[in-house]
Amino acid sequence: NAGVTQTPKFQVLKTGQSMTLQCAQDMNHEYMSWYRQDPGMGLRLIHYSVGAGITDQGEVPNGYNVSRSTTEDFPLRLLSAAPSQTSVYFCASTQLSTDTQYFGPGTRLTVL
Amino acid sequence: GQQLNQSPQSMFIQEGEDVSMNCTSSSIFNTWLWYKQDPGEGPVLLIALYKAGELTSNGRLTAQFGITRKDSFLNISASIPSDVGIYFCAGRQPGGSQGNLIFGKGTKLSVKP
Numbered sequence: 001n002a003g004v005t006q007t008p009k010f011q012v013l014k015t016g017q018s019m020t021l022q023c024a025q026d027m028n029h030e031y032m033s034w035y036r037q038d039p040g041m042g043l044r045l046i047h048y049s050v051g052a053g054i055t056d057q058g059e060v061p062n063g064y065n066v067s068r069s070t071t072e073d074f075p076l077r078l079l080s081a082a083p084s085q086t087s088v089y090f091c092a093s094t095q096l097s098t099d100t101q102y103f104g105p106g107t108r109l110t111v112l
Numbered sequence: 113g114q115q116l117n118q119s120p121q122s123m124f125i126q127e128g129e130d131v132s133m134n135c136t137s138s139s140i141f142n143t144w145l146w147y148k149q150d151p152g153e154g155p156v157l158l159i160a161l162y163k164a165g166e167l168t169s170n171g172r173l174t175a176q177f178g179i180t181r182k183d184s185f186l187n188i189s190a191s192i193p194s195d196v197g198i199y200f201c202a203g204r205q206p207g208g209s210q211g212n213l214i215f216g217k218g219t220k221l222s223v224k225p
Contacts (some may be wrong), residue, residue: 004154033212035215040217041217042200042215042216042217042218043155043200043215045212048212058212090154090155092154098160099142099143099145099160099162099204099213100145100157100160101145101157101202101213102157103147103154103155103156104154105153105154106152106153106154
């Protein structure tokens with residue numbers, strides 16, 4: 001049982017490049033979410049999904065897209081990276097019966 | 113949006129000391145969670161609380177769900193160097209979408225060996 005996995009661990013992009021951050025969970029959780037973590041800002045919700053085919057915006061969705069074609073996978077796409085998107089990104093999967101979120105190890109993204 | 117006020121923001125303590133931190137809100141919560149984040153890792157769940165007044169322990173850690181439902185406390189007894197990290201509180205409000213948690217900004221704990 002791997003829990004929540006994220007790839008890549010580190011990424012450097014140039015302004016304007018696009019990329020996809022991968023997230024997968026093997027706990028059969030319906031609810032998944034993406035956060036970004038910046039110094040002094042805590043964790044801020046980008047997008048979330050309550051099940052396959054359903055996604056919604058969180059607190060800071062601009063510049064990011066998501067899709068949820070399967071229960072297991074929840075990729076986060078940056079269509080045109082900007083320096084303001086330099087951050088650490090965490091994917092999480094939630095066991096709704098206990099309200100507990102399980103986090104992946106994170107992706108550290110730098111946009112030059 | 114709703115914010116959780118977590119304090120202190122950071123603290124240095126002597127090994128062996130007890131630590132206390134708290135999280136407060138202007139509105140009530142149904143669930144309180146405490147996480148710890150080690151450097152370079154994702155947050156890991158420490159304790160979950162589900163009803164007002166609940167007191168739950170996990171080893172040297174003890175957390176309480178405030179009786180007013182607007183606050184929660186985390187205590188660490190006899191701190192050791194591996195307690196270093198950032199501690200986050202998180203909660204879910206009544207009527208909030210299940211799964212949507214609100215996070216505090218964290219308490220950074222540093223221990224002097």
